[in-house]
Amino acid sequence: MLSQWILVAAFVFVGFYLLKARRGSNQQAIRRIFIVIALIAGLLAVLFPDYTNVLAGLVGVGRGADLLLYAFVVFGLFYAVYQYRRQLWQEKVNTDLARALTLTQAQLDKVVEERESS
């Protein structure tokens, strides 16, 4: 069934994103394209609910509602993974900042100590 291929590909993509994604403008562009597509698809699904049934038939899913559920699950998972990666990156930035502060403080302490002893 076509839908199975699409879903398997989507999950593989999310898994790949979890392991390999690096921050960069290409990544950001891909994410933005996804968001725009999701917005337009959502709008169309609201305006023309019958067509979700047609699309579902084309890819081999029973009803339009099922198709929406699948799309929701894939996007939800992708979002969770994306936020997880963002958090990792944020932690790294925090660590670098804290470390820089710590090392600067150590240098200052040394200068103060030398001045006091001289």
Add this chain to the structure above:
Amino acid sequence: MTPDVSSDRARRAELNSVCVVIPLFNEAEVIAAVVEDLRGSFGNIVCVDDGSSDGSAAIARSAGATVLQHPMNLGQGAALQTGFDYVVSQTDATHVVTFDADGQHRVNDASEMAELALRKRISVIYGSRFLDKRTKPGLKKRVVLQVAALMTRAFTGLRLTDAHNGLRVLSREALRKIRLEQNGMSHASEIVHQLAKSRLSWKEYPVEVLYTDYSKKKGQSLLNSINILIDLIVK
């Protein structure tokens, strides 16, 4: 015969080029004794205080250690990396000894390892509690650590018997090859991975881990080894 004071002094002078780095987080009860013990053998003790809330930093400082303070708690791996950065950028130490703050390592083991590294020019010496019978880790801990060692062996090809021992000697050259990104407890595996890639000379040295009631409270659980595995795959 009286103890040979002059050779003790020579040994001390030799170890002056070695800097001990101790990640420190809420160990007020024991840190003073640990620092004082180390000062008997090593000239330079650096404690990286990882946001302790129990006054550990001040205690370590008055015991004679240089104390670096993280503004907040980041994790043991982050503290070690800060210590390494400090040693490379602000001292001219040739070697670093990593040492746990909870008093589970023996200073004698540390100084023997450091002397060996200096004398034989070995870049990396890992302490191992499984090379002799001194350490009695208990069954659960033994299983956790053996699994970790097997995992490390599978990933890196290094035939280590104890991949998660906090006592190590690292040369300045080795420090330059290490960039710890795992802030939590996965840094031990991370150090081994990064050094395995560097192909620097290494050795394991038998050490005793003292399981006091105090240090037992802070051991790692079996489930945490799952975290460590995931940390190493998802970076």
